[in-house]
Amino acid sequence: MTETHRPVRRQARGLKRMEEILDAAEEVIGEAGYAEMTTNAVAARAGMSPGSLYQFFRNKEEILQGLLTRFTEGRREHWNARLTGDVARMPLDELIDQLVNEIVDFKGSRPAYWALLHGSATGDRLAAASGRLHADIAARVAQIFSLRAPHLEQDRCLTLATMSLAMVKAVMPLVAAAPPERAADLIAELKSMLLGYLLPALDDRNARTGGAAQPRNGPVTS
Amino acid sequence: MTETHRPVRRQARGLKRMEEILDAAEEVIGEAGYAEMTTNAVAARAGMSPGSLYQFFRNKEEILQGLLTRFTEGRREHWNARLTGDVARMPLDELIDQLVNEIVDFKGSRPAYWALLHGSATGDRLAAASGRLHADIAARVAQIFSLRAPHLEQDRCLTLATMSLAMVKAVMPLVAAAPPERAADLIAELKSMLLGYLLPALDDRNARTGGAAQPRNGPVTS
DNA sequence: GACAAACACGAGTTTTTACTTGTATTTCTA
DNA sequence: TAGAAATACAAGTAAAAACTCGTGTTTGTC
Numbered sequence: 001m002t003e004t005h006r007p008v009r010r011q012a013r014g015l016k017r018m019e020e021i022l023d024a025a026e027e028v029i030g031e032a033g034y035a036e037m038t039t040n041a042v043a044a045r046a047g048m049s050p051g052s053l054y055q056f057f058r059n060k061e062e063i064l065q066g067l068l069t070r071f072t073e074g075r076r077e078h079w080n081a082r083l084t085g086d087v088a089r090m091p092l093d094e095l096i097d098q099l100v101n102e103i104v105d106f107k108g109s110r111p112a113y114w115a116l117l118h119g120s121a122t123g124d125r126l127a128a129a130s131g132r133l134h135a136d137i138a139a140r141v142a143q144i145f146s147l148r149a150p151h152l153e154q155d156r157c158l159t160l161a162t163m164s165l166a167m168v169k170a171v172m173p174l175v176a177a178a179p180p181e182r183a184a185d186l187i188a189e190l191k192s193m194l195l196g197y198l199l200p201a202l203d204d205r206n207a208r209t210g211g212a213a214q215p216r217n218g219p220v221t222s
Numbered sequence: 223m224t225e226t227h228r229p230v231r232r233q234a235r236g237l238k239r240m241e242e243i244l245d246a247a248e249e250v251i252g253e254a255g256y257a258e259m260t261t262n263a264v265a266a267r268a269g270m271s272p273g274s275l276y277q278f279f280r281n282k283e284e285i286l287q288g289l290l291t292r293f294t295e296g297r298r299e300h301w302n303a304r305l306t307g308d309v310a311r312m313p314l315d316e317l318i319d320q321l322v323n324e325i326v327d328f329k330g331s332r333p334a335y336w337a338l339l340h341g342s343a344t345g346d347r348l349a350a351a352s353g354r355l356h357a358d359i360a361a362r363v364a365q366i367f368s369l370r371a372p373h374l375e376q377d378r379c380l381t382l383a384t385m386s387l388a389m390v391k392a393v394m395p396l397v398a399a400a401p402p403e404r405a406a407d408l409i410a411e412l413k414s415m416l417l418g419y420l421l422p423a424l425d426d427r428n429a430r431t432g433g434a435a436q437p438r439n440g441p442v443t444s
Numbered sequence: 445g446a447c448a449a450a451c452a453c454g455a456g457t458t459t460t461t462a463c464t465t466g467t468a469t470t471t472c473t474a
Numbered sequence: 475t476a477g478a479a480a481t482a483c484a485a486g487t488a489a490a491a492a493c494t495c496g497t498g499t500t501t502g503t504c
Contacts, residue, residue, distance in 0.1 A: 170392030
């Protein structure tokens with residue numbers, strides 16, 4: 001009945017064309033956002049007709065799938081190469097400093113990656129509103145911190161609150177995706193982590209000692 | 223020229239109808255995801271005609287806006303009421319335990335909230351692929367941790383890696399939204415936080431001491 | 445060099461979906 | 475109690491965007 005799955009023997013030209021399509025999709029998403037990424041726009045950006053595009057990808061979903069595969073495989077390879085035994089032997093602070101910097105740089109250089117993998121479903125307007133809500137709650141939490149630890153500056157309290165909320169928010173999707181007992185583990189770890197983060201920070205005995213558990217202004221250099 | 227902005231004097235019936243529309247939108251999003259939320263589907267779910275729907279919301283964006291406003295105001299009120307001076311006087315571990323539990327419960331009870339505010343742009347299929355990538359990288363990081371701290375169990379290393387990656391990922395949007403010098407602060411805090419989290423955890427001198435900075439299996443009860 | 449298969453095109457078609465329109469009914473107000 | 479405004483409906487419109495089709499060109503293989 002239906003012509004199912006005739007495997008096409010791609011020519012070198014065709015493989016190159018597929019990469020161009022993914023490049024175009026990445027550009028469009030990076031510039032205009034995922035919602036604006038239409039197949040026609042991608043075809044135009046890649047300098048080809050819609051018909052040509054559909055000779056390489058059966059539908060829009062496959063383009064996205066291809067783009068995501070390219071991203072994930074690229075990142076997988078990158079980290080596999082980056083995280084060798086060498087990094088197990090360097091000082092932890094230095095290691096964290098380097099890796100975080102690299103991640104920040106990557107985020108800056110590949111906007112489509114974040115738009116696709118971590119972008120909001122609703123567009124910029126509504127995402128901004130959500131951001132404002134979180135900022136408000138963080139401010140409220142910061143007030144509580146300030147009450148608990150009057151010796152801390154307001155700014156410091158706000159940073160602590162912002163980071164704490166971010167932690168909670170970050171763990172939620174993991175909890176949702178994990179099987180129940182693993183989820184319980186993650187929640188317990190989250191609590192423990194928050195406590196480990198906040199307890200020394202709010203404790204005024206640590207106000208000026210700068211213990212190892214809270215090395216502010218340490219070797220990190222942004 | 224164009225009939226601009228005639229303010230409608232809503233009747234009690236109309237205000238109720240608007241809430242019903244938002245309820246319907248929330249249900250549709252919670253069950254089928256944001257991408258499947260069409261105005262017709264919302265109208266049908268609310269038991270009204272498309273025409274009726276458009277007497278209360280001028281377009282789809284306004285429905286979303288309304289839903290988000292309802293969410294954010296509800297949450298704002300909730301947290302303003304919840305985070306009173308009282309919480310500033312209870313033990314930190316207990317406080318964290320309670321608040322995290324409440325957040326987890328809320329997430330479970332209002333799926334649309336998370337789908338809207340933190341949902342991915344690409345639908346479940348692709349979001350799952352991204353989750354798999356992160357799990358892979360976490361496994362790789364866990365290997366490194368295991369090399370650095372051979373006394374730790376594999377599971378423990380994986381948890382540490384997973385949480386560390388989640389933290390990094392969570393801070394990225396904040397960095398993107400913040401002005402440059404605030405962004406630098408957040409990045410520095412992220413590094414410091416990671417160090418504070420990982421240094422004691424990987425240090426074998428802390429293997430069985432269970433210091434205050436790393437109270438695993440502490441008072442948290444999930 | 446001939447044949448098939450891959451590549452390329454772009455003007456269409458089809459489907460989906462946000463939104464309108466014309467009319468009928470209910471509620472508020474004077 | 476009349477008139478106006480708000481509410482309600484369902485069939486229908488219009489535009490956008492995913493995708494097709496018929497045809498022509500290039501590339502690889504024998």
